[in-house]
Structures are given as structure tokens and as C-alpha cells.
Amino acid sequence: MTETILKVNSLVKKYGQHKVLDGMSLEIKRGMIYGLIGVNGAGKSTFMRIIMGLTHDDGGMIELFGKSEARAVQAARRKIGQSIETPALYPELNAQDNMKVQAANAGVGNGEIKHLLELMNLQATGKKKVKNFSLGMRQRLTIAMTLISNPEFLILDEPTNGLDPAGIIEIREIIKKLVREKGLTVLISSHILDELSQVATDYGILHHGKIVQELSKEELLQKSQQYIEIRVNDLERAVTILDEMGIGDYEVSNKDEIRIYSDLEQVAQINKQLVMNNIDVYKIGTANQKLEDYFMNITGGK
Incomplete structure (x- = not known):
């Protein structure tokens, strides 16, 4: 030890x-x-x-x-x-x-x-x-x-x-x-x-x-890697859909946003499943988070 x-x-x-x-x-x-x-x-x-x-x-x-x-x-x-x-x-x-x-x-x-x-x-x-x-x-x-x-x-x-x-x-x-x-x-x-x-x-x-x-x-380093960013109208149902799809490496970053750190090639399929379940998808796509942005998100910039 x-x-x-x-x-x-x-x-x-x-x-x-x-x-x-x-x-x-x-x-x-x-x-x-x-x-x-x-x-x-x-x-x-x-x-x-x-x-x-x-x-x-x-x-x-x-x-x-x-x-x-x-x-x-x-x-x-x-x-x-x-x-x-x-x-x-x-x-x-x-x-x-x-x-x-x-x-x-x-x-x-x-x-x-x-x-x-x-x-x-x-x-x-x-x-x-x-x-x-x-x-x-x-x-x-x-x-x-x-x-x-x-x-x-x-x-x-x-x-x-x-x-x-x-x-x-x-x-x-x-x-x-x-x-x-x-x-x-x-x-x-x-x-x-x-x-x-x-x-x-x-x-x-x-x-x-x-x-x-x-x-x-x-x-x-994982926090700064590429991820799928999703904004929806029903966070709870969206999380359920992701779980049903077997996508586990994600986090809820605020009240209407989810970040998925795996399955980056499934953007279209994830979007399709959310829409088919009557979830409004306001935004979906891949992005990279800078470390300073991550730090500011954690501390609220204060």
C-alpha cells in the first residue's frame, strides 16, 4: 500500500x-x-x-x-x-x-x-x-x-x-x-x-x-476529450433512453444538458431514438471541452 x-x-x-x-x-x-x-x-x-x-x-x-x-x-x-x-x-x-x-x-x-x-x-x-x-x-x-x-x-x-x-x-x-x-x-x-x-x-x-x-x-483528460452534447426538454426520459441503448459513459451537466463520452459514432441513432420517444432535441452534436471551461463549470466561475 x-x-x-x-x-x-x-x-x-x-x-x-x-x-x-x-x-x-x-x-x-x-x-x-x-x-x-x-x-x-x-x-x-x-x-x-x-x-x-x-x-x-x-x-x-x-x-x-x-x-x-x-x-x-x-x-x-x-x-x-x-x-x-x-x-x-x-x-x-x-x-x-x-x-x-x-x-x-x-x-x-x-x-x-x-x-x-x-x-x-x-x-x-x-x-x-x-x-x-x-x-x-x-x-x-x-x-x-x-x-x-x-x-x-x-x-x-x-x-x-x-x-x-x-x-x-x-x-x-x-x-x-x-x-x-x-x-x-x-x-x-x-x-x-x-x-x-x-x-x-x-x-x-x-x-x-x-x-x-x-x-x-x-x-x-477524460473531461477534456471529445463528447456528444445533447440538450433536450425532458432530461429524465432522455437518460432512460440512453440507459436502454446501453450507453453508460455520460453525465448530466445541468438541468437540460447531457454529455456522452463514448459511442461518438452513434449521434444519429441517439437523436433518432430520442425523437421517436417524443423528446424534443434542441441540440445534438460533438464538441470538446477545454480544461478551463470544465474548471469554471465546477466552480461557477467564482
Whole structure:
């Protein structure tokens, strides 16, 4: 059985009367790249800060590496590398000296610094000060600094935010490489589902303080595949007809629409059966749903 790295159950965080997290639950297993997706203000950073002990929760359970008692959770946090909100970089220092400061803070030696800078393609920056780095270079340095203590679990809050397309691709490939070569488990947040789909293996959609849906990569790809879209006047009878036809891979997406993910070649036959059963068909045809459209449908765009 795959080891559970992080498990939270019914997590609550309040600011005054407002619940930023309202019974949030999820489970992350070893080897996952878990993509936490939510609109800005959904509570992603708050959740990560709670996991790292940077702010307290107001209820619920946190389990790290199988430990849930408060002291044990605090000790388990030593196995985590994190980059939450503003990276703690020293702009007047170069990359190597920033890494040395981080190593001293973590109580570890400097032996891994050269390797980590090479891993992040920063080995040639020399004496160049961080204040003169591009945003992508600073992001790569931030990730390198999170790895100085050789963590097992990496938490990255919006690591591609503000990067150009080339920078985004570079960060994606680095994360995949870390999982592949170092065996890391990663929790990564974003407000753009299409972006996460390029790197994550599993996904949780955070909305109004709760995980409203969890999906594997395969399930997410299915949501973006081609489908038959049907709009009718009698949804209940239409579903009965589909069941009688042996079509099972469908979902009801709203009060008058059905999406069928199989039997794409049977559009005409499905239409015929619905009409023969006196169901008004307002629309029928094939379409592709974009991942961002799927995300907006789940969250209502808010």
C-alpha cells in the first residue's frame, strides 16, 4: 500500500466570521504531484501555511507522514521543503551565497549547493546578484533553496505565476525531474487548471473552502476529450433512453444538458431514438471541452 504523506480531514480556518477553509479534506500519497486548483482567494496559500505551521487552524485533523499528534506533526515538518507566497531571497547576494544562507538556516552543510544549482540551470550565474535575475531564475533559485535540506515532500505555491511560456515549461520540467530523480512528493497550487494539467498526476479543486472534486490525470483528460452534447426538454426520459441503448459513459451537466463520452459514432441513432420517444432535441452534436471551461463549470466561475 502506498504511503500517505499528507492527510487532512475537515480542516477549518476562520478570519473573523469568514471561513477561508470550511471542512477541507484531502489525501496525498507518496510519489504524487498533487495539483491544488482554485481561483485567487480560494484558500490555497492559507492551506499551505497551515500545513507548514506558519498559521494555526481552527479545527480539523492534519496527518503528516502518518503522524497526527501535534508534536509529531511539527517534527514531520522537517521533511518538507516549501515555497509559499514571497520567496525569501537576498537580492544583494548571488545564487551560491543565497544557498549558503539557506543551508545555515536549515542546519545543513554546503555539499549539495553545487549539485542543486546545476539541477536548476543556475551554475553559470557566478557573482551575478539575485536582484538582477529574471523572474524565472529567481523561481528556480527558490526551488533550489527548498531542496537544501533534502526534503521528501515539496510544497510550491503558484511557482509559475508571472512567468513567460518558456519559464513555465522550464519549471514544469524541473518539477517532473525532481519527482523522477529524487523520489519527491509534490503539492503544487495554481489558479489555472490547464497549466497544472501539464505537470500534476492528481488534482483537487478547492472552492469555497472545500475540495469539491478530486481527479486523477486520466479522469481529468477524460473531461477534456471529445463528447456528444445533447440538450433536450425532458432530461429524465432522455437518460432512460440512453440507459436502454446501453450507453453508460455520460453525465448530466445541468438541468437540460447531457454529455456522452463514448459511442461518438452513434449521434444519429441517439437523436433518432430520442425523437421517436417524443423528446424534443434542441441540440445534438460533438464538441470538446477545454480544461478551463470544465474548471469554471465546477466552480461557477467564482
